Amino acid sequence: MASAADVSTASDQQVVEWACEGAEVAYRELVRRYQRPVFSLIYRMVRDRELAEDLTQETFVKVLNAIERYRPEFKFSSWIFKIANNAAIDQLRRRELDTLSLEGGPDATTPEQVEATSLQVGDVTESPLEEMEARELGSAIEQAIARLRPEYRACIIMRHVEGRSYDEIADALDLPLGTVKTYIHRARAELKQSLAPLKE
Amino acid sequence: MRNMTVYGRTPAEEDPELHRHLEALTQFSPGVGFENRVMARVYRPAPAWLRTARAAGRDAVETGRAWTVLGVLSAGSLVSWAVAVGFILEYAAQIGAGLRWFFGTGLPYAWETVTAYVAELLATVYTLVSAWAPSGGALAAAAALSFLGLVACAWGLYRTMEAPSAVRA
Numbered sequence: 001m002a003s004a005a006d007v008s009t010a011s012d013q014q015v016v017e018w019a020c021e022g023a024e025v026a027y028r029e030l031v032r033r034y035q036r037p038v039f040s041l042i043y044r045m046v047r048d049r050e051l052a053e054d055l056t057q058e059t060f061v062k063v064l065n066a067i068e069r070y071r072p073e074f075k076f077s078s079w080i081f082k083i084a085n086n087a088a089i090d091q092l093r094r095r096e097l098d099t100l101s102l103e104g105g106p107d108a109t110t111p112e113q114v115e116a117t118s119l120q121v122g123d124v125t126e127s128p129l130e131e132m133e134a135r136e137l138g139s140a141i142e143q144a145i146a147r148l149r150p151e152y153r154a155c156i157i158m159r160h161v162e163g164r165s166y167d168e169i170a171d172a173l174d175l176p177l178g179t180v181k182t183y184i185h186r187a188r189a190e191l192k193q194s195l196a197p198l199k200e
Numbered sequence: 201m202r203n204m205t206v207y208g209r210t211p212a213e214e215d216p217e218l219h220r221h222l223e224a225l226t227q228f229s230p231g232v233g234f235e236n237r238v239m240a241r242v243y244r245p246a247p248a249w250l251r252t253a254r255a256a257g258r259d260a261v262e263t264g265r266a267w268t269v270l271g272v273l274s275a276g277s278l279v280s281w282a283v284a285v286g287f288i289l290e291y292a293a294q295i296g297a298g299l300r301w302f303f304g305t306g307l308p309y310a311w312e313t314v315t316a317y318v319a320e321l322l323a324t325v326y327t328l329v330s331a332w333a334p335s336g337g338a339l340a341a342a343a344a345l346s347f348l349g350l351v352a353c354a355w356g357l358y359r360t361m362e363a364p365s366a367v368r369a
Contacts, residue, residue, distance in 0.1 A: 022244045031235045040228045053230045057238055064242040068251075141221050160211050160222035188215055195221070 012076040019067050027064055034077070035060070037162050038084045044145060044157055045088035046095075055091060059084045074171060077164070081172035085154050092150050137198065144194035151175075152187035159184050 007015050007029040015033075018026035038059055043052035063080050070079060145153055154173055158164045166184075170177045212219045245251060260266040288295060 020245060021248055022246070024239070024244065027239060027242055027244065028235055031238050035234055036227045036229050039230045039234075040226075043228045052228075053234070056230055057234070057241075060238045061241045064238070068245060137221070138225060141225060156222070160215075160219050161225055161227075163211060163223075188218055191218060195218075 013072050016067060016070055016072070016076055019064070020070075027067075030064065030076075031060055034080050037077075038080060040161065041081065041154070041157055042084055042088045044142075044161075045085075045150060045153060046091050047146060051091065055087045056084070059087050075168055078168050078171040081158065081162075081164070081168075082174065085173055088154070089150060140195060140198055141191075144191050147194065148187055148190055152183050152190070155180055155183040156187040156191065 003025065007018060007023075007025050010018075010029075012030075012033070015026045015029050019030060035056065039052060039056045042055045042059070043049065046052050046055065059080065062083055070076065145156065148156065151173070155169055155175075158169045158172065159166075164172070166177060166180050169175075169184075170180045173180065175183070212223075246254075257266075260269055
């Protein structure tokens with residue numbers, strides 16, 4: 001059985017193998033490895049922290065409870081991102097949140113709801129001025145991403161924020177490779193257009 | 201595994217400026233205790249040997265091999281019975297003599313041995329208790345205490361049975 005030290009350096013495939021043998025450390029390692037990217041993707045898609053956390057939890061529970069059905073010829077990350085993306089898209093379809101702005105969702109009527117549906121942009125910078133500029137830029141980018149169509153949004157986040165390959169994105173989002181390239185190309189064009197005023 | 205990109209380029213090479221902005225975006229984290237909340241809802245698989253056995257059973261049923269397995273087991277059982285019956289018929293006289301000896305001599309001897317042993321044990325215990333026996337007054341006190349204990353138990357049992365079930369719970 002694997003130890004905590006072994007799993008932290010092992011490949012995804014190896015960790016999944018240990019998980020299939022029932023090793024709890026392996027399950028925990030998979031959660032640790034993917035909780036941030038999966039949560040970030042879902043959060044940027046649904047823009048509601050509580051909801052994003054619920055969906056992330058559902059994603060992990062679904063993946064880990066079906067770990068024996070994982071096929072090692074595919075990347076584990078593609079599989080988990082596919083389930084995460086499907087969960088987010090289903091939620092967006094149900095609640096029609098895809099036109100939310102960074103300042104909060106259309107359903108947000110109280111200050112609490114506005115706060116819950118606003119993305120919290122990072123604040124790690126050197127000086128107050130830089131912090132303000134970074135926050136402004138970060139907010140502008142998040143807003144621009146939020147305005148993209150959900151499928152463009154998922155593609156661009158996976159490509160540029162998570163650094164995934166085109167093939168992996170195609171696998172994860174169940175899209176043809178050509179469609180992924182088109183979506184990313186269009187998403188870049190839209191983002192550049194949205195961010196152009198900031199350069200002036 | 202597949203290549204990093206279809207063009208062999210990294211995201212940074214494709215669009216350096218946009219990538220720089222997007223890469224700098226915050227990686228969000230779920231709340232504290234997320235890992236434990238997930239683990240509380242995850243069912244870990246059964247031990248490998250059990251899963252292998254289950255899978256083999258499922259596989260046998262699905263592929264129709266179950267009938268083959270059952271057939272082999274039945275044939276094996278039939279052969280075993282045939283061998284056993286043949287053995288009994290072949291050595292019937294010896295087996296009969298053995299059984300007669302067992303019920304006529306062996307069993308009574310075993311019974312006598314066991315009863316003798318128990319009787320000896322009881323005698324030993326009696327001797328030990330007699331040697332250590334308290335005086336008449338102490339014996340009477342012990343008997344009285346035992347009786348009082350018995351009464352207390354009976355009272356407790358009565359109270360328990362009398363009380364409503366909710367109170368008992």
